[in-house]
Amino acid sequence: MKVRLCAVFALAAALTSACSDDPEPFRPPDIDSAAVSTDYDPDLEPSAAALALVPAEATVLEVTDFDQLRLVLGFGSLDGDSPADERRKFWAAAEGAAMLSDGLLRPDDERLRREYGFGQDDVAWEAHYGVGETTDWVIAFHEDVRMDDVRRAATYGVGPLDDVEIDTQRRLVSSEPLPDGDETWAADAALHDLVGDPAASTYVETDCLPFDTVFGDGMQAQLAAAPAAELSMLDPIEGFSVAFGGELVTVRLGPDREDAFERMRIADVMPRTDPEFGVAFARGVADPSGGRIGYDLARPASAVELTEGRHLPFAVCAD
Secondary structure, eight states: OOOOOOOOOOSSTTSOOSOTTOSSOOOOOOOOGGGOOOSOOTTSOHHHHGGGGSBTTOOEEEEEEHHHHHHHTTOTTOOTTSOHHHHHHHHHHHTTSOOSOOOTTGGGHHHHHHHHSOOGGGEEEEEEEEETTEEEEEEEEOTTSOHHHHHHHHHTTOGGGTTOEEETTTTEEESSOOOOGGGBGGGOHHHHTTOOOOOSEEEEESSOBOHHHHHOTTTGGGOOHHHHHHHHTSOOOSOEEEEEOSSEEEEEOOSOOTTHHHHHHGGGGSOOOSSOHHHHEEEEEEETTTTEEEEEESOHHHHHHHHHTTOOGGGBOOO
């Protein structure tokens, strides 16, 4: 199993790193849009690697990196060959983490291990993406998994492996045929600016969020003059991401965001979300040049609920 180095999601020295052994915060290099590749690269962080697997018409991507999750929870060496007791301890600890997927194979893990020799802990990462009302997925397996065993399980339709596409060479299983590079998110240079941070889970959306989606139906019509003026001062965004670490969250809005501080503070002058945004995403700091906002991950379960419910004030549409 490939073990990634734990990286820091903080945007300023004021935020405490979840990985105190790292001497400096991790800062991915800037993307050269002319050099963007549409090829799938398994050596990239999963949120970046998945871009080459998501069809261009998708609007939402959720990636759960189980290798990184194991690392931040102190189970960095755990894999499918680990003792059952250790694997149970990991999943008990994971219940309190910011996971965007509980593991597609977990409900069938016992049968898969007994009959086919692999299970959920042999999964490196999962990606779920949305096209309209449809959600599809991709599973990436560790290098030591026998893909012939995966194919046998698929032949017998075990759990989610019924009627799937299997890419033996790239060690991928997907619910639908994978698109070609030019027909994927990887062809959009702007999306590369939103991903690449090592994270237990990463959420990406290709547009801003309507006001009433964030704060509730009919709320924009009731907005007072002062908050409405704050909203009008925001610059448009064409997508955003939320990367969850063990203790910190990094939001990316794209580079050169003069409104980064305003977007960080917009929740303070708007109606409350449910759950309350500031209780889950605490003590924000902004980086306008990098287009990032960093938060303490105060309540992981609430933060995931807010994210998947699209109740994220920093991503609200400016109109």
